[in-house]
Amino acid sequence: MSQVAGAPVRALAARVLDAVVHRGRSLKGELAHALPQLVDVRDRALTEAICFTALRQRTRYDQALAQWMPRPLGARDGELRALLWVGLAQLDELALPPHAALSATVEAARLLRRPHQAGMVNALLRRAQREGIAAADPSLAWPAWLRTQVERDWGERAGTIFEQSLRAAPLWLRVNPEHSTPAVYLQVLGEELPDVQASLSPLLANGVRIDTPVAVSALPGFDLGVVSVQDGSAQQVADALQPAIGARVLDACAAPGGKAAHLLERDPTLQLLALDMDARRLRRVQETLTRVGAHARTQVADAGAPSTWWDGQAFDAILLDAPCSATGVVRRQPDILMHRRESDIDALIATQARLLDALWPLLKPGGELLYATCSILQRENQQQIDDFLTRTDDAQAVALDERFGQVAGAGRQRLPGEDGMDGFFYARLRRSG
């Protein structure tokens, strides 16, 4: 990539970051809009890498800039501030060749119609190159109200949670057992992409971990559904639920369909009904299932109002992968820290309780419900399940083993980064019969 050719990538990354941080937009949504504007897949990968790094390290970068700039940037300088993060991310974690990174970023200031500020961008990035960027307290990336909740829930482990949440996550693949095994796939990877560092996990029946950045579309067999991208913690949901062969299963909050696809890859004879209240997201479930060659009935519905969709036939197993704060996956969705509001948590907890109560009577006696979240907040997890067990006479917890993390009330909790995986909570509940 020539230096000037690299400038549009930097300008685009700055626009994405400006929209996410200063205008409350979602990173996923902005990238989905921005990336197709780039023809070269390497440019797309670089834009993504810059945006993720900048969002994770934003507090550090702001701290350095505050020290180096005589005056703080004004409210109208959001795009410039974002461009400075773009420059710093390249010099810092991404360790791009400094000369190219600098000139492309300075040129991007011109593309953003800020030629008068190009000199300042140049001077600040050169200073960063000379002096380096000091460490910052990783907890400062969290809004104060959320930081307090994490500290209250996790005490001295909170520091590790904050630190892990700023680290780049590995890429986890799920190998479709109808096509291959993790061991065989690892061999194929070694032959086709010898530079990619990959390994198996003793905790996962179908998982492969990749520690080298690689475009998903370049993975052997991806288009054919041989592998899918899914964090190890999310893969463990199938192990925690373990429906019987051919069981009648409800996936109550199914979109975009990763866990439904996994369950069906393991047992194509499952009679699975996949619900989601978001019609647009539910279409993604169908796409996911089609890609891996799995079949399920999908329906747009509020899982909390069974009278609107249930045919009256009880389920052997229910997966409630509940809407949650997503505080366990900040390393993959760093914009969570910018967009989550304190009032969201109470609303989420009320929704989770409503879903649990509404779905429970749909289980056969002896049937099981797996409650899962990608949250690390105890009110959404162990507290939620303790309250449910207290008010539900015919519900008992079924113990999960240490593969699923540490004991957390009646369930198990993995904290972000443990076993290389996302933060996740699992509780397996049996209806007495």
Ligand SMILES: C[S@@+](CC[C@H](N)C(=O)[O-])C[C@H]1O[C@@H](n2cnc3c(N)ncnc32)[C@H](O)[C@@H]1O
């Ligand atoms: C954590 S995500 C599910 C991820 C999914 N299980 C997977 O593995 O791909 C939660 C989903 O719940 C859906 N949702 C939230 N409230 C719902 C409700 N009342 N009924 C059905 N779906 C709901 C959201 O639209 C969202 O897609």
